[in-house]
Amino acid sequence: MRRRNFILTGLLSVPVLSFGKLLDFKLFSPPQKGFFIKANESRFNGEQKTIANELLRCVVSNKDSDGQLLMGTTLPGSIKFKGGPPLHIHKLQDEIFFVVSGEFLIQLDKQIFTAKTGDATFIPRGTPHTFANPHENNPGSLISIHIPGSDEMEAYFKTIASGNFPKESSADLSDVGPPIDIDAYYKNLKT
Template identity: 40%
Template sequence: MQRRKFITTAAAAIPAVTFGRELHLQESRTDHGFVVKANESRFKETTLLFGGTSPNDIKVSGKDTDGQLTLFEYTGNVQGGPPLHVHPKQDEIFFIIEGEYTFKVGDELHKLSKGDTIFLPRNVPHTFAQTSEKGKMFFMFQPSGKMEDYFRKLATFKGQPTPEEGAKLFADHEMLVVGLPLGL
């Protein structure tokens, strides 16, 4: 009799577990639209990069999308960019609002300016450099991964991290440095 009760209970639990999983996904997502005004971030939190010179605001958080997407708005007031790196788990998309950028994706170089969009697939080495004095872009990660926390931690540095600090910071946030930044 114990075995029959166990089998019946286990069989009855399968739909409940499946239904509960769906409920969990919906509970961790926002259930309504929202507006994030210009020069503001999703949670009234601004991460200032490169010694406080360049705001990097979260516009749509992984908390809103159950970790499926994060969207940032970056205003660059310094030239340069990150080292050549790989995201094993995420694709990236950049949309240029203002300024000029050079992107390296694999072995290809691309010059981008206002209105241009570039897609960077996961597992492909890439980097970029802002080549104009000022730049502005929206960029997103899909899925979100640990990128929000990466930029929060990067903002704690007074300037650029050393190559060793940068490599550790990348590794701690599921990225791998595989080369140098682009030279200007």
């Protein structure tokens, strides 16, 4: 009786696994090896290299986590100009911002927050959001974590790291509004 149940269970699992492939279902296989990354290193595509003149670094690559997450951070002193990206959404990814040091503005839907060292924001997929650097030569640093990760978002980060902002990208990123108006935000705080 047990042998028959074992064979029956095995046979019934074949259609389930096949159906999962149709839905792009992926069984998670955890990373086989941990790693340590120094402050002057980056891990784009799972390859650890010393940073030269990048604006940001990849701390955990999409490849490192088998597509489960992507973690990048700006480098202290790399954010020279005021401003930030347009208000946007990620349809397939949740995002977390964590302020390592300094001060940033973070917009979550229609509300703007002044985020300082230690502050964090969780952004569910589909939620309009953005951030902005409110200071010239900001000495601060901001971490961005995407769950799940994606090769396209990592490629987007890598282009920005080199000092270029992509005009087009296949990353899970759709603009839905303008960047934060920094001057208007601070003017409204005073009134």
